[in-house]
Amino acid sequence: MSVLLELDPLYILLIAIIVFLSSYLLISYLRESSTQKKEEKGKIVTVKKCLSCNYVLNKPYDKGEYVGRVGEKCPKCGGEMMVTAIYLETPPQPQEAIS
Numbered sequence: 166m167s168v169l170l171e172l173d174p175l176y177i178l179l180i181a182i183i184v185f186l187s188s189y190l191l192i193s194y195l196r197e198s199s200t201q202k203k204e205e206k207g208k209i210v211t212v213k214k215c216l217s218c219n220y221v222l223n224k225p226y227d228k229g230e231y232v233g234r235v236g237e238k239c240p241k242c243g244g245e246m247m248v249t250a251i252y253l254e255t256p257p258q259p260q261e262a263i264s
C-alpha cells in the first residue's frame with residue numbers, strides 16, 4: 166500500500182492563508198511593541214538660556230543640538246541664546262505621591 170501525497174490546490178491555498186495571516190499578525194505585533202517603546206522613552210528637551218537677559222527657554226530637542234551651542238536669537242531681547250542642558254523628560258511616575 167503506497168499513499169502518494171497529492172498536493173490538493175485547496176490544501177495549498179489553506180497553507181498560503183495560514184502563512185499570510187501569521188506573518189501579518191507578527192508584523193502588527195512588532196509594530197505595536199516598537200511604538201510602545203517609543204512612548205516609554207519620553208521626549209528629549211533642550212534648555213536654552215539667553216546670554217543677555219538670562220531668559221530660559223525649554224524646547225523639544227532638535228537634531229544637531231548640543232550643550233554649549235550658540236546662534237539662536239532670544240525671543241525677548243534678540244540676544245544670543247546658548248544651549249545649557251539637554252535632558253530626557255520622562256512621564257510622571259504615579260507611585261511617587263506628592264503631599
Ligand SMILES: [Zn+2]
Pocket residue numbers: 215216217218219220239240241242243244
Ligand atoms: Zn534675551
